[in-house]
Amino acid sequence: MPFTLNPLPYAHDAVAPYVSAQTMELHHGKHLKAYVDKANELSEGTGLGDLPLEQAVLEAHKKGPGPLFNNVGQIYNHTIFWDSMKKNGGGNLPGTLEKKINESFESREGFNKKFVDTGLAQFGSGWVWLVVGKDGKLEVTKSPNGESPLLEGKTPLIGCDVWEHAYYLDYQNRRADYLKAFVENLINWDFALQKFEAADKAA
Numbered sequence: 001m002p003f004t005l006n007p008l009p010y011a012h013d014a015v016a017p018y019v020s021a022q023t024m025e026l027h028h029g030k031h032l033k034a035y036v037d038k039a040n041e042l043s044e045g046t047g048l049g050d051l052p053l054e055q056a057v058l059e060a061h062k063k064g065p066g067p068l069f070n071n072v073g074q075i076y077n078h079t080i081f082w083d084s085m086k087k088n089g090g091g092n093l094p095g096t097l098e099k100k101i102n103e104s105f106e107s108r109e110g111f112n113k114k115f116v117d118t119g120l121a122q123f124g125s126g127w128v129w130l131v132v133g134k135d136g137k138l139e140v141t142k143s144p145n146g147e148s149p150l151l152e153g154k155t156p157l158i159g160c161d162v163w164e165h166a167y168y169l170d171y172q173n174r175r176a177d178y179l180k181a182f183v184e185n186l187i188n189w190d191f192a193l194q195k196f197e198a199a200d201k202a203a
């Protein structure tokens, strides 16, 4: 089986109460598992699952829109999403990132507002991202369904799932409250820094 359902990087209740254990169990064990199973079924014999995940996303996208890309894209997006959160997240930014955030969004509050507003502006299912843009500046972007900034040659540092399955049990229709909890209490800035430094080195 080429694509695999990797375990969550923490316990199911690690990010509660902001995202409950029940949401995490269903989200990882049912939703993501379904994407992995479907991607394996649709990519059988193509070798796609043997590629590094980011490359598999780009190759699936070249084959055109449809279920293969959607499912492979969602495996990648959720991998970023789990790593984008941690217990006692939010909090102080590592120095390098604090400087970049202030340069790009004027302040931490400016970033928080932009992230929440962009997540609210994604009509229907999709994602909100903090990315390194092509000019090296940080940007907040959104994408529908299984798409991601990879398709535009941008590196995601943080990704947040705004499909209803990500928050409905805990927040019902209050997507804004979920996004606020994500930026204030969940973001894993150490992960964002790792991704930023890797992107910086590659540039």
Ligand code: MN3
Pocket: 027, 031, 078, 161, 163, 165, 166
């Ligand atoms: Mn999801």
